[in-house]
Amino acid sequence: MMRVGALVRGDDQSALEVLSLARALGGDAAETYLILAAPAAQHAAAGAARAVVLEGIADADPAQLLAAAQALIGAAPPDVLLIPDGPLFEAVGAQLAGSIDRPAARDVGSVAIEDGRLQIVKGAFGGKAEVTLDAGEGAVLGVRQGAHQADELPQAAPQVLEFAQPAPLLSGRRAVRDASGEDLGRAKVIVSGGRGLGSAEAYRSLREVANLLGGALGASRAAVDEGWASPSQQVGITGQKVAPEVYLAIGISGASQHLSGMSGSKVVIAVNRDDKAPIFAAADVGVVADWQALWPELRRALAGG
Amino acid sequence: MRAIAFVKSILDPEAPPGAIRFDAGKALGDVPQVLGPYEGNALELAVQIAEASQGEFRAVALGGPEQEAGLRKALALGAAQAMRVDVPSGFHDPLDTARQLKAAADALGGADVYLFGRQAGDWDQGVTAGLFAGLAGLPLVPLVQAAEVAGAGLKVRREIAGGYEEGEIAVPCVLSASNGPGTLLRLPKVKDVMLANRKPIELRAGAQSGAGFRVSDLKASVTSRAGRRIEGDLKAQAEGLAQELRRAIPGIGGGA
Numbered sequence: 335m336m337r338v339g340a341l342v343r344g345d346d347q348s349a350l351e352v353l354s355l356a357r358a359l360g361g362d363a364a365e366t367y368l369i370l371a372a373p374a375a376q377h378a379a380a381g382a383a384r385a386v387v388l389e390g391i392a393d394a395d396p397a398q399l400l401a402a403a404q405a406l407i408g409a410a411p412p413d414v415l416l417i418p419d420g421p422l423f424e425a426v427g428a429q430l431a432g433s434i435d436r437p438a439a440r441d442v443g444s445v446a447i448e449d450g451r452l453q454i455v456k457g458a459f460g461g462k463a464e465v466t467l468d469a470g471e472g473a474v475l476g477v478r479q480g481a482h483q484a485d486e487l488p489q490a491a492p493q494v495l496e497f498a499q500p501a502p503l504l505s506g507r508r509a510v511r512d513a514s515g516e517d518l519g520r521a522k523v524i525v526s527g528g529r530g531l532g533s534a535e536a537y538r539s540l541r542e543v544a545n546l547l548g549g550a551l552g553a554s555r556a557a558v559d560e561g562w563a564s565p566s567q568q569v570g571i572t573g574q575k576v577a578p579e580v581y582l583a584i585g586i587s588g589a590s591q592h593l594s595g596m597s598g599s600k601v602v603i604a605v606n607r608d609d610k611a612p613i614f615a616a617a618d619v620g621v622v623a624d625w626q627a628l629w630p631e632l633r634r635a636l637a638g639g
Numbered sequence: 640m641r642a643i644a645f646v647k648s649i650l651d652p653e654a655p656p657g658a659i660r661f662d663a664g665k666a667l668g669d670v671p672q673v674l675g676p677y678e679g680n681a682l683e684l685a686v687q688i689a690e691a692s693q694g695e696f697r698a699v700a701l702g703g704p705e706q707e708a709g710l711r712k713a714l715a716l717g718a719a720q721a722m723r724v725d726v727p728s729g730f731h732d733p734l735d736t737a738r739q740l741k742a743a744a745d746a747l748g749g750a751d752v753y754l755f756g757r758q759a760g761d762w763d764q765g766v767t768a769g770l771f772a773g774l775a776g777l778p779l780v781p782l783v784q785a786a787e788v789a790g791a792g793l794k795v796r797r798e799i800a801g802g803y804e805e806g807e808i809a810v811p812c813v814l815s816a817s818n819g820p821g822t823l824l825r826l827p828k829v830k831d832v833m834l835a836n837r838k839p840i841e842l843r844a845g846a847q848s849g850a851g852f853r854v855s856d857l858k859a860s861v862t863s864r865a866g867r868r869i870e871g872d873l874k875a876q877a878e879g880l881a882q883e884l885r886r887a888i889p890g891i892g893g894g895a
């Protein structure tokens with residue numbers, strides 16, 4: 335029988351999904367490891383919960399999270415450890431796996447145990463493919479958010495461990511908020527620009543579009559690399575995963591890695607001058623046009639009502 | 640300082656849809672092999688760290704002959720040595736990959752800074768840097784957007800939710816590189832590309848453990864929308880688009 339555990343931080347939706355998955359796989363024996371922010375808040379604790387409390391982890395320090403995770407799982411880690419894929423897995427998932435000599439995978443959609451072997455399905459080739467892996471007898475898995483249902487979980491008070499919090503990863507650390515201030519996660523409308531805009535100035539014209547539409551400003555990786563947008567504005571497989579009501583993609587070719595981040599949008603509208611651009615196959619509405627030429631007309635049309 | 644950049648090459652991630660086929664657990668297609676973009680960010684940091692510390696960097700890749708693309712690029716940008724850990728092309732268990740890269744790095748005499756890309760665009764595993772750090776017992780700085788030599792250590796900038804964090808870290812350490820203001824890969828000079836083509840790439844026999852993850856199925860994922868085009872001249876397109884936006888977003892552009 336495989337031992338199944340879940341490592342979560344706090345009690346957000348992705349944590350509840352992973353706790354539920356651990357219970358579905360491991361039943362009542364599933365082990366729960368909780369990282370709590372001080373002061374310890376309400377949490378859903380399924381099964382035999384162990385917890386540590388970290389002080390001031392607003393920025394999710396990797397060294398402190400790793401030490402907490404190692405203290406929680408102790409000398410006898412479960413065979414399968416599930417972690418929400420996101421900041422927690424990014425900070426500690428693979429390193430924890432290496433330190434206990436286990437393989438690791440992230441962006442994991444489904445997880446099953448068949449004949450004592452772990453079977454997982456995850457994305458590959460930037461979302462162009464899906465791979466099923468026989469993952470052997472144990473692994474640390476980053477579970478894709480939204481891939482599993484969050485069930486009603488039995489509540490139990492966790493056993494809080496004594497924990498000596500180490501120094502943060504970086505000394506003399508200073509956190510800087512992104513100057514763009516875009517909140518893509520919450521935006522109902524996102525206007526994203528890509529390399530096809532051709533210049534920082536043309537990218538700035540999207541600010542006006544976003545303002546007119548009451549939306550936030552996103553970008554492709556290429557637009558970030560050009561320095562027109564900041565990294566936290568990147569939408570895609572290695573950027574933000576967004577699902578607004580309307581996603582307007584301008585001068586973006588539609589590489590699968592970009593599409594992976596915005597395919598959950600309700601309505602996708604694309605403007606691209608190449609009628610064969612892959613973005614059109616991922617859009618509900620397409621306009622084949624040069625943005626520079628279209629923009630003055632669109633501004634007029636929007637203002638004219 | 641001594642740095643090692645791990646430079647994986649992949650099928651061009653910008654290849655158009657359908658150009659890569661998935662068959663019998665393999666990705667196939669007449670698509671060029673290129674250095675992964677995040678591995679390019681790692682390589683850029685290696686070049687900068689070597690330059691600033693008057694040290695040197697080496698490049699290592701694991702796989703078949705297709706891995707030459709990235710190794711040659713590293714040589715063109717001044718790598719003191721390039722090594723390929725020779726294993727069959729295709730999927731490789733991530734823990735075994737990290738183990739073999741660690742053994743290769745040790746054989747090269749180790750380094751102060753080990754640089755990985757945050758995620759390679761073939762199997763999208765995004766775990767190699769972490770596994771390597773975990774096996775080696777070294778600190779890992781995830782998602783590095785810039786790094787500079789500061790005394791005996793490094794000053795780094797790394798991505799965090801909604802912004803970034805800066806601070807110092809002692810060496811030895813492992814960095815996973817992301818795209819940001821300090822990691823855009825420079826272009827090698829044509830002359831250096833030509834010279835690099837004549838330099839040797841060392842081969843290190845890879846061990847075949849056979850343990851760990853195995854591909855049991857690989858298939859293309861299909862997602863497409865029934866796209867409708869807004870036709871006509873620019874004015875008609877703009878009006879059609881404005882209408883579409885008004886329909887989708889109640890309360891905008893209400894007519895001034």
Ligand SMILES: Cc1cc2nc3c(=O)[nH]c(=O)nc-3n(C[C@H](O)[C@H](O)[C@H](O)COP(=O)(O)OP(=O)(O)OC[C@H]3O[C@@H](n4cnc5c(N)ncnc54)[C@H](O)[C@@H]3O)c2cc1C
Pocket residue numbers: 460527528529530531532553554555556557568569570571572573574584585586587588589590591592595605606607608611623624625626652653675676677758759760761
């Ligand atoms: C592991 C990995 C992770 C990645 N993660 C991401 C990610 O998270 N997000 C992401 O975006 N990318 C990501 N990428 C990169 C991705 O593969 C593409 O390189 C990138 O999305 C291309 O950006 P783009 O569409 O802006 O540029 P391009 O592909 O260069 O497209 C520009 C488009 O603009 C059009 N155009 C040109 N001029 C005009 C004009 N005047 N008017 C209108 N249209 C015009 C062109 O026809 C073209 O279609 C990743 C890649 C890898 C390997």
